[in-house]
Amino acid sequence: MHLGFVVYGSLSGRSGGFRYDRKLVEKLRERGHTIEIIGLPWESYGRSLLHNFSRGLPSRLSGFDVLFQDHLCHPSLIRANRRIDAPIVSIVHHLRSDEPRARWKNCGCRAIERDYVRHLDGVVCNSETTRRSVFELLDSWEENDRKAAVAPPAGDRFERFVPVQSIDTNFEGTLRLVFLGNIIPRKGLHVLLGGLSSVSGKWRLMVIGAESNEEYATRVRRLRDELGLRERVSFAGRLSDEAVAGQLARSHVLAVPSLYEGFGLVYLEGMAFGLPAIATTAGGASEIVSDDENGFLLPPDDADAIADAVRTLRDDRCRLARMSISARERYELQPGWDDAAESVERLLKEIVESCAVSPEQ
Numbered sequence: 475m476h477l478g479f480v481v482y483g484s485l486s487g488r489s490g491g492f493r494y495d496r497k498l499v500e501k502l503r504e505r506g507h508t509i510e511i512i513g514l515p516w517e518s519y520g521r522s523l524l525h526n527f528s529r530g531l532p533s534r535l536s537g538f539d540v541l542f543q544d545h546l547c548h549p550s551l552i553r554a555n556r557r558i559d560a561p562i563v564s565i566v567h568h569l570r571s572d573e574p575r576a577r578w579k580n581c582g583c584r585a586i587e588r589d590y591v592r593h594l595d596g597v598v599c600n601s602e603t604t605r606r607s608v609f610e611l612l613d614s615w616e617e618n619d620r621k622a623a624v625a626p627p628a629g630d631r632f633e634r635f636v637p638v639q640s641i642d643t644n645f646e647g648t649l650r651l652v653f654l655g656n657i658i659p660r661k662g663l664h665v666l667l668g669g670l671s672s673v674s675g676k677w678r679l680m681v682i683g684a685e686s687n688e689e690y691a692t693r694v695r696r697l698r699d700e701l702g703l704r705e706r707v708s709f710a711g712r713l714s715d716e717a718v719a720g721q722l723a724r725s726h727v728l729a730v731p732s733l734y735e736g737f738g739l740v741y742l743e744g745m746a747f748g749l750p751a752i753a754t755t756a757g758g759a760s761e762i763v764s765d766d767e768n769g770f771l772l773p774p775d776d777a778d779a780i781a782d783a784v785r786t787l788r789d790d791r792c793r794l795a796r797m798s799i800s801a802r803e804r805y806e807l808q809p810g811w812d813d814a815a816e817s818v819e820r821l822l823k824e825i826v827e828s829c830a831v832s833p834e835q
Contacts, residue, residue: 475822477502477509478538478560480547482516488684488712489656490739491567494600494627495544498565501815510538514550519570523586526553536560540822545569545597548590561595561825568600568736568757569607573660574774587611596621596825598818600737603758607736623821625814626761629742629805632719648676649788652725652749654718654740655732656686662731662754662774663694669731669780671701675788679703679729680721684712722747726794727787733774735759741769745805750797752783762808768801 485496499509512534514525525531531554535541538560543551545566555562571584588611591597599605605624651670655661663681670679685691698707710721722728728744729752738759741751745762751769753759754776765771772779787794 475507475539475826476537477507477822478512478535478541479509480512480514480535480541480543480551482514482544482547482550484513485511490627490737491544491546493631493739494567495565497627497811498598498625498815498818501811502819505815505819507819509542514547519549519583522547522549523552525550528554532557539826545590548587552586552590552593555590555593561829562593563596563598563822563825564591564594565598566600566604566608566736568604568734569611572607572734572736572757574733574756584611594621595829596623596821598623598625598821600625600627600739601758601761603761604736621821621825623817625817626737626809627739627742627814628810629739629746629808630810631739631743632715632722632746646791648678649727649784649794650725651677651679651727651729651752651784652721652744653679653681653683653729654722654744655683655730657681657683657691657694658687659690660733662733664690664697665731665733665775665777666729666752666780667694667697667701667703667707668777670707670784671703672777672781673784673788675785677706677784677788679707680725681707681709682711682713682718682721719747722749725749726798727752727784728769729780729784731772731774731776731780732756732759738762742805742808745801748798748802750787750794750801752780762804764800764804766797768797768804 479499485492503509535558541560541562543564545564569587571580571587591611597608602624605622653663698704728749730740731752731754733756735757741753741762744751751763753763753769753771754774755771756774760771763769763771770783
């Protein structure tokens with residue numbers, strides 16, 4: 475098939491969502507499909523809505539057997555999609571209206587997302603949690619409708635990893651935690667710092683990630699200093715994949731207590747190195763993290779719960795060792811990118827066949 479793929483900017487972004495899109499494009503190309511990447515300007519949510527009044531946008535999005543769209547681009551496409559003849563499939567990592575923000579803002583986002591989803595022919599979701607959220611937008615999308623595919627990502631970002639037999643089950647030194655992700659409020663770094671501020675003993679935290687939100691990055695650095703954690707918490711910034719792998723291999727726990735995750739690819743990436751995850755119950759992390767088995771599932775925005783989890787792992791190294799082995803075993807169970815591509819390809823064929831039978835769609 476000749477496929478279009480709409481993203482903001484390009485596929486070179488380093489977030490989990492962009493890695494998902496890149497791997498999906500790569501695997502679909504390996505299966506014989508031609509894919510053209512269509513980059514839209516990445517602007518604020520409000521300014522992106524103005525893209526709908528671009529006269530040339532519908533023509534850029536035409537001429538494909540199927541048009542993929544990263545759901546992140548939805549504000550730019552709600553009007554243009556009504557003028558496109560090809561079937562439209564959206565890649566949904568999570569709904570914007572599921573993110574924590576002021577209620578009135580999310581009501582507006584949800585109305586826009588509902589209008590966008592209404593004109594789709596299908597969706598590809600990274601988790602069952604995301605699929606349920608999408609279906610809840612529209613009552614007309616029945617649970618048995620075959621217009622959705624759940625295609626979880628693989629966690630094989632890094633060439634190196636830690637085999638189960640190589641996990642250190644006898645270490646007695648400093649507990650090394652790592653935070654991996656963009657430095658934005660949704661990732662919950664401020665909550666993590668608040669929790670760690672009440673934990674004594676031997677522990678260190680390495681923060682790895684791009685300072686995508688400069689105002690927030692400045693705030694969490696200031697918070698670290700105000701909490702007296704300057705000697706315990708280090709900021710590494712954005713690192714190469716090789717350097718990130720090195721840090722993960724030297725760590726014991728991955729701590730990313732996000733306020734919401736549609737899936738949480740980072741938890742799988744940590745589990746490749748035998749790192750139990752400190753995650754939250756908000757979103758799809760529970761599809762990877764089993765509480766008290768390969769990590770902790772905590773209430774979102776709960777610094778006290780984070781502190782308790784860290785103290786547990788600091789004081790009970792046998793428990794940490796068991797959870798580390800369980801984390802590595804969970805990583806081994808995750809389907810690969812070929813499985814994801816197969817699910818997506820099956821959905822594409824169903825949609826194309828359905829549209830051929832019902833041209834009015």
